[in-house]
Amino acid sequence: MKNTGMTRPLDPLGRVVLPKELRTVLDIPVGTPMQVFTNGAQIMLRKHSSGCVFCGELENLQTFKEVEVCQSCRTALTDMLE
Numbered sequence: 001m002k003n004t005g006m007t008r009p010l011d012p013l014g015r016v017v018l019p020k021e022l023r024t025v026l027d028i029p030v031g032t033p034m035q036v037f038t039n040g041a042q043i044m045l046r047k048h049s050s051g052c053v054f055c056g057e058l059e060n061l062q063t064f065k066e067v068e069v070c071q072s073c074r075t076a077l078t079d080m081l082e
């Protein structure tokens with residue numbers, strides 16, 4: 001995980017504003033559903049994804065015809081076609 005160098009305060013309702021430049025670079029328009037993950041004391045946000053259409057994996061996704069497919073399933077599909 002990369003440190004952006006940005007620090008933002010937590011407001012009284014528990015909200016943190018994601019800087020506009022970060023939202024622009026990461027293509028996160030207003031209204032984008034965000035998933036919240038924890039790992040020990042860390043909190044991670046990511047754009048909502050239901051994961052790979054075949055296995056549910058959330059990492060290394062690529063979109064094909066509006067569905068997301070993980071690396072493992074892309075490899076399996078490629079192998080199947082050979």
Ligand SMILES: [Zn+2]
Nearest residue numbers: 052055070073
């Ligand atoms: Zn998959």
